[in-house]
Amino acid sequence: MIKARGLARRFSARGRTVDAVKGVDIDVSAGELVGFLGPNGAGKTTTLRMLTTLLRPTAGEAVVGGCDLLADPLGVRKRIGYVAQGGGTAPECRLGEEIELQGRLYGLTKAEAHRRGAALTEQLDLAGLDERLTKTLSGGQRRRLDIALGLVHDPKLVFFDEPTTGLDPQSRANLWEHIRGLRAEHGVTLFLTTHYLDEADSLCDRILVIDNGQIVAEGSPDSLKARVSGDGVEIGVPAESVTTAAEIVGRIEGAHEVSVLDGTVRFRVPRGDTAMPELLRALDSADVPMLSMQVHRPTLDDVFLTLTGRSLRDAEQTEEAGEVTADAA
Amino acid sequence: MLRDVWLIFRRDLLLSLRNPAWILIQIMQPLLYLVLFGPLMEKMVANTPGFPPGDVWQIFTPALIVMIALFGSSFVGFALLADYRNGVIERLRVTPVSRVALLLGKVLNNALQAVIQAILLITLAVVAFGLRAPFGGIVLGLVIVALLAVTMASASYALALTLKSEEAFPALLNAVLLPVLLLSGILLPITTGLAPAWLYNISRINPFTHVVEAERAGFRGEFTMDALFTGSVVLVALAALAVFWGTRTFRRENA
Numbered sequence: 411m412i413k414a415r416g417l418a419r420r421f422s423a424r425g426r427t428v429d430a431v432k433g434v435d436i437d438v439s440a441g442e443l444v445g446f447l448g449p450n451g452a453g454k455t456t457t458l459r460m461l462t463t464l465l466r467p468t469a470g471e472a473v474v475g476g477c478d479l480l481a482d483p484l485g486v487r488k489r490i491g492y493v494a495q496g497g498g499t500a501p502e503c504r505l506g507e508e509i510e511l512q513g514r515l516y517g518l519t520k521a522e523a524h525r526r527g528a529a530l531t532e533q534l535d536l537a538g539l540d541e542r543l544t545k546t547l548s549g550g551q552r553r554r555l556d557i558a559l560g561l562v563h564d565p566k567l568v569f570f571d572e573p574t575t576g577l578d579p580q581s582r583a584n585l586w587e588h589i590r591g592l593r594a595e596h597g598v599t600l601f602l603t604t605h606y607l608d609e610a611d612s613l614c615d616r617i618l619v620i621d622n623g624q625i626v627a628e629g630s631p632d633s634l635k636a637r638v639s640g641d642g643v644e645i646g647v648p649a650e651s652v653t654t655a656a657e658i659v660g661r662i663e664g665a666h667e668v669s670v671l672d673g674t675v676r677f678r679v680p681r682g683d684t685a686m687p688e689l690l691r692a693l694d695s696a697d698v699p700m701l702s703m704q705v706h707r708p709t710l711d712d713v714f715l716t717l718t719g720r721s722l723r724d725a726e727q728t729e730e731a732g733e734v735t736a737d738a739a
Numbered sequence: 740m741l742r743d744v745w746l747i748f749r750r751d752l753l754l755s756l757r758n759p760a761w762i763l764i765q766i767m768q769p770l771l772y773l774v775l776f777g778p779l780m781e782k783m784v785a786n787t788p789g790f791p792p793g794d795v796w797q798i799f800t801p802a803l804i805v806m807i808a809l810f811g812s813s814f815v816g817f818a819l820l821a822d823y824r825n826g827v828i829e830r831l832r833v834t835p836v837s838r839v840a841l842l843l844g845k846v847l848n849n850a851l852q853a854v855i856q857a858i859l860l861i862t863l864a865v866v867a868f869g870l871r872a873p874f875g876g877i878v879l880g881l882v883i884v885a886l887l888a889v890t891m892a893s894a895s896y897a898l899a900l901t902l903k904s905e906e907a908f909p910a911l912l913n914a915v916l917l918p919v920l921l922l923s924g925i926l927l928p929i930t931t932g933l934a935p936a937w938l939y940n941i942s943r944i945n946p947f948t949h950v951v952e953a954e955r956a957g958f959r960g961e962f963t964m965d966a967l968f969t970g971s972v973v974l975v976a977l978a979a980l981a982v983f984w985g986t987r988t989f990r991r992e993n994a
Contacts, residue, residue: 462833487835498830500822502754511750515743515834559830 411567411599412438412461414479416470418623419456430456432623433470438601440566443593445614446603447710449722453623454603455495458571461601462492475567488516491560495571497552498559499544505531506540509558516563523562530558534588550581557588561598568592570602574609586613605722607710617710619717626717631710638708638716640664641682645689646702649673658692673701682706743837747844755852765811766856769803772926773864789932791952793959796870801880801954802925804857808884809919809947811856812849812891813912816899819845820908823900838989846892846985853888854881876957879967883954883974890978893985900988923947928955949973 414436421428431453438444446454459465461474463483471478477485499508506527513523531537534554544552553573560568573589574582590613592598604610610617611631619627619634627634647655655675659668662685668677679685682705693700714722755761763770777799784795791798822828831841861877864870872880895912902908920926922945927933929942942948953970956962 464829464832484835487833490833492830492833494826494829494833496826498826500754500825500827502757503750507750507753511746512830512834514746515831515836517835 411440411442411476412436412472412474412601414461414470414472414474417457417460417467417472418469419453419460419465420468429623431460431467434620434623434625436461436472436618436625438599440599441593441597443589443600443613443615444602445610445617446601446620447605447607447610447617447714448603448620449605452620454605454620455571456623457620458492458569458601458603462490462569463487464492475565488563489565489567491563491565491568493556493560493568493570493573495575497556499552499555501543501545503544504540505536505542505544505547505555508544508555509562512559513562518563526562526564527558530561533591534558535584548581549577550584553577553581553585554588557585561592564596565598567599567601570600572603572605574604574606582609589613607722611710619714621714621718627713634710634713635708638678638712639666640678640680641708642676642678642706642712643682643685644674644676644704645700646674647693647698647700651698654696655693655698658696658698659689661692662689740837740840743840744844744847747831747836747840748847749844751845751848752851755848762852762856763859765852766807766860768810769806769860770863772806773800773803773860774867776926777868787933789930791928791930791955792961793955794871796864796868797872797959798928798955800861800864800870800872801958802928802951804860804880804884805887805923805947805951805954806920806925807856807860808853808887808891809923809925810916812853812888813895813916814909815845815849815892816895816908817905819896819899820903820905823903839986842893842896842982842985842989845896846889846982849892850885850888854885857881857884872958873960875962876960879957879962880954883950883957883970886974886978887950890974890981893978893981897981897985897988919945919947923951925951946973946977 414434416433416435417431418429418433419431421430434457436457446457448454456465460467461472461479463479463486467479471480473479474486475489477489479486509527509530510520510523513526514520518526531539534557536551536554536558539547539551544555547555570589574585577585586609589600589602593600602613614631616630617628617634618625627637645655649672652670652673652675656668656670659665659675659677662679664680665677665685666679668675686703686705690700711722714720777795780799781795784790784798819828832838858881861870898911899908902911922929922942924930924942929939929948931939934942949970950973953967953974956966956970
């Protein structure tokens with residue numbers, strides 16, 4: 411459904427150039443649900459806007475939905491659906507009118523657009539809201555309307571840009587169900603961007619991790635997590651015994667990345683659950699009391715940290731400036 | 740393409756019909772000039788040599804109609820900026836809709852509004868102030884208004900999309916529109932009899948002066964080549980340029 415090679419975009423503004431996307435290769439097959447994960451400003455939206463014909467790449471090529479992105483953008487537009495990050499509804503328009511207009515712009519007749527609109531509003535829990543002005547809808551309803559607009563022409567490939575940003579937890583969970591349903595019931599291929607780890611983790615078959623305009627890793631959520639070698643363990647000990655504790659930890663089989671901070675010893679070990687009893691006994695015999703302990707399975711945040719040396723949260727803070735520049739350009 | 744133009748036109752029309760009061764509020768300025776300034780001119784026009792032929796209402800009404808199109812249609816870019824911020828533009832751009840239709844549909848709605856506003860103003864001038872003008876002249880005047888609205892709206896959209904700034908846009912418009920208003924002789928005609936030579940010469944360079952003069956000629960029933968030619972040519976050229984600029988901006992934005 412998507413095959414992109416060396417897709418790149420450079421923005422120039424006031425003599426400064428920013429390489430927002432530095433040559434990415436993307437392959438998505440029919441029926442897949444692929445996530446594009448990265449901090450804000452990593453180049454997710456820029457890549458998506460290129461794939462959806464909204465932004466012309468400065469280099470590279472792509473085939474989207476069977477049509478060449480550069481030679482036949484109209485063909486691409488007819489075959490894809492796009493749900494933008496900020497939505498795209500006019501506040502003074504009625505819900506029904508928006509869906510009808512969108513359908514007819516895709517070439518449906520008035521009757522077809524109505525039929526399709528009725529099916530979508532039913533499916534997305536928007537039934538009976540046809541006469542409502544979009545500004546009076548709740549955040550979750552408006553988001554579902556955005557989705558209905560993106561699906562009105564029954565595309566086989568749909569792009570979502572940050573589908574759940576700004577929604578409350580309940581609406582998020584609800585939207586995830588709808589997104590899963592799209593694939594399960596209609597066989598739609600989905601490509602979504604997100605900077606939420608849990609979202610990528612729970613929705614996607616496959617994740618592309620993007621940082622600084624480059625794809626730094628790719629794989630299923632589990633295979634990505636397997637890249638982080640083992641579980642993270644954190645134990646708390648009295649400050650004066652912290653060096654002894656670190657030594658003991660170092661003797662455990664497979665323990666690595668041992669670090670010490672105040673009264674805490676952190677390390678990684680292939681199986682945290684089986685390592686703990688051994689550690690407890692060893693500490694006990696050395697007369698070091700353990701005050702607290704935590705074992706956690708690797709998360710996508712750990713993946714990001716391993717790949718880039720920064721956590722997603724840090725990356726977002728340092729890269730926000732870059733996002734602003736890219737937006738303005 | 741025509742279908743797309745119609746769909747966009749209909750959407751904008753539905754939106755304007757939702758708040759019909761705006762059609763009146765938008766022409767408050769020319770309306771107030773007609774009611775509160777026009778009567779002051781009555782004696783002045785009658786007693787001062789140098790005014791163009793015709794009575795005060797034949798001079799003043801057609802000029803105010805030009806003002807409707809000139810000002811009302813210049814600020815439509817604001818609505819486009821709102822659509823832009825809401826993501827509506829992007830949402831429409833990702834559909835196969837023709838980029839030119841996105842512009843023309845909007846512009847035609849603006850032209851229709853300007854014509855309706857002009858009819859309201861002319862009606863008021865006829866009923867309240869006894870304006871006398873030939874029917875053909877009024878029809879011609881409305882055609883000019885429609886074309887001028889197309890011009891100003893296209894330029895306004897192009898400018899708004901280029902600047903993409905709710906602060907810079909009105910500032911720039913005001914800086915351009917006030918001199919255009921004064922120099923086109925809308926409030927007081929700039930004739931050789933009234934104006935010093937330098938001011939007269941500057942006003943000749945202003946294309947809108949010729950549009951105002953053609954509109955006035957129509958209202959006093961003077962359908963000669965001499966009176967209408969320059970104004971029509973200037974207006975058609977302006978409209979073509981503005982639509983070209985607008986479509987180019989709408990296309991490029993998408994690239």
